[in-house]
Amino acid sequence: MIIVGAGAAGLVLAAELRLAGVRPLVLERQPQRREVARANGLGGQIVELLRYRGVLERLEAAASPVRAAPSLPFGGTQLDLSRLAEPAYYALGIPQPVLERTLAEYATELGAEIREGHEVVGLREDTAVTVDVRGPDGPYQLTARFVVGCDGGRSRVREVLGVPFPGTTYPEVNRLVEATVPDSVRRNGDLDVPGLGLLRQGFTRTDSGVFAFGTIGTDVLLINTVEQETTEYDDLSPMTEAEFQASVRRVLGVPLPLGEVRRLSRYQWQGRQVPEYRVGRVLLAGDAAHLLASSGASLNLGMLDSVNLAWKLAAAVHGWAPPGLLDSYHAERHYAGSRALLQTSAQAALRRGHDPAADALRTLFQELLTDEQPLHRLAAAIGGTDLRYPAPGSDHPLAGTFARDFPLTTDEGPSSLASLLSPGRPVFLDLADRPELRAAAEPWAPRVALRTAKTALRPADALLVRPDAHIAWAAPLDSPVDPAGLRDALAMWSGAPEGAGNRLTTDDHQE
Structure with a gap:
């Protein structure tokens, strides 16, 4: 069993396969892990699943404890979950590099093999799958019964298969930093920006874009700019503090005083999904199968793909998979991806409007969120906790749902x-x-x-x-x-x- 890509989805798949008695080989093209955090946490159903596996405790030890999220961003607005009687969304704040290092340690302890600096450049399928690899010591080939591409939005596995990746690339660029700001700028959770005045926590729209910020812990802010831009950036090209400050000036008209900068990242939104998650003996998971048009769901979705797939692949490897079991991976997770694409595309539409009609839509949307039921529904959609798979032969209300602990x-x-x-x-x-x-x-x-x-x-x-x-x-x-x-x-x-x-x-x- 070969897994291409040692991101979160690939590492969870490797660990789950080990629990099911299969020894996977993970091939990662990068010679060492990137320290730039493209994501900063997990939330929703994957947090509960990791707790079931006993992994959550070690992730908390590496980062911070799980907490009930008081609010969630949604399409340029905020969902105020603190108004609900019971928590609707649990989140784990953990930078993606820390998450991946911890998952790699876990998968390795279970017996998975991870080879870094080994790039898959081709594959072909017959009675098995032959993989062409470019490693540190030169090219070589491997053969496996199954290969899973967990190699991200620019998946080489997907490209070699010729699988289409339909969807939309939105003409906007998000720039994000985690940083402290001087005490002279902070005002009871808000910002008093020199030359501009008071900015409330949350989203501020200007003629040039969107500026947003929120707190992480006690003294660190997560600060974000969004600008309409068609430039396509290389994911491996790091963003500088100067580039971020230039974006702040364009959006706000003034610079923002910063203290210690802990994270700089740049990303562009895409809403895409492959039509098939399985092509013969090759399967796709995580960002190789789907990209989402908003934050807060993509990493969670990809890891849940892997949990769904692993035990079905193991059944096929062990020889007792019933007919249709492996195909149910596509049926269930394509549906899950479609649901995630639905709510994140709705967020894209909500946040991208810049005329009075769009402002009216956001205002009305916020009014609807004063009711508990819409808040619960949206939090469940973001976290994937509203998902119910088909359960043929059982009409019980619980059939197909995620089993809550008791x-x-x-x-x-x-x-x-x-x-x-x-x-x-x-x-x-x-x-x-x-x-x-x-x-x-x-x-x-x-x-x-x-x-x-x-x-x-x-x-x-x-x-x-x-x-x-x-x-x-x-x-x-x-x-x-x-x-x-x-x-x-x-x-x-x-x-x-x-x-x-x-x-x-x-x-x-x-x-």
């Missing part, structure tokens, strides 16, 4: 659903002492963790939860249920039971 009491003592899912295996959980359901699930015991527990927060009599924490099947509370439905769901997601001709091994495979 406390359990087992024969071994206190536990939780999250702890049961930490090994990355599917779980059948009997919460109401249903022996007929346990008997139906027993033939799948070599692949599915069968557990019995009690809870005061029983959402169903029994749950079948996939490795990616989505519920495949649920038994209604205190109601008779045909075990055949459970058996069908087990066969759909975990293959034929023992003795039906499929291998049930979990031994490591180098593919």
Whole structure:
């Protein structure tokens, strides 16, 4: 198994494959990791999934604790989540280089191999996939049953496959810094800019663009300019402080006094998605499959692609994947990408207008956000927590949704659903002492963790939860249920039971 690209999506895929008993090789073209942070944190469903795997604690140790986000940017406006009775969006503030270093350490500890400075320059598929690599010691070839391109928005894998990448490149440039500002400029969370006056935290529109800022921690500001511009910049070309200050002058008309500058980055928005996430034995994930037209979703979306894909690829490698399992990766994650593209494209439309009608739209939009329901809906859309996959054969309201954690009491003592899912295996959980359901699930015991527990927060009599924490099947509370439905769901997601001709091994495979 070869993964092309050692960004967050590729590293999560490598770790998840190791949990599933497959030894992946990760090829990264850069000889060393870039220290420029293109993203500054994670939020929404991926944060919960990382907690289930037991990885969140080490990410917090490397950066900062997870917190309930008090607000979120949305298309040049702010979603004030502090008004809600319960948190709607949890975020982890972590610079992308720190995230990737920590994930690389985790994947390596699990047994994944990462080769930096090894660039994939070509590939071709027959009964397997042959990959042409340019390494530090010269060119060489590798062969694998499957290859996954996690190599970013300018994916070489996607290019070699000839997969189209339709969508829009928006004619605007975002420039961003993390920096302190002198005490003389700060005014109770706002900025008193010499030669201009008071700027409120959030978004300020001028005839030349948008200036925005918010706080990170106690003394650091995240400061952003947006200008209409058609220049295409090389992602590897760093932005300087002088370039940022020149942008501030164009937008505000005056420079902005800065103290210590901790991050400088420049980026352009694109809204794109490939029509197919799978082409034979080659698959695409992360930015190689989709680019989003706004911040706050792309990194999360790509990592969730990898969690969805890994256990399905492992099933194919181990030889027990049921028909259609690997194809369900495209069906589910293309849908997830389409949803993310929908809300980020809406943000692009909302933020890009600069006439009175656009101002009226933003004003009306902010008025709608004084109601709790729209706030919850938008926060869920940004975080991906509103996603529900199709669950054939189960009409339970929970089927297809992400399994929320809840406390359990087992024969071994206190536990939780999250702890049961930490090994990355599917779980059948009997919460109401249903022996007929346990008997139906027993033939799948070599692949599915069968557990019995009690809870005061029983959402169903029994749950079948996939490795990616989505519920495949649920038994209604205190109601008779045909075990055949459970058996069908087990066969759909975990293959034929023992003795039906499929291998049930979990031994490591180098593919």
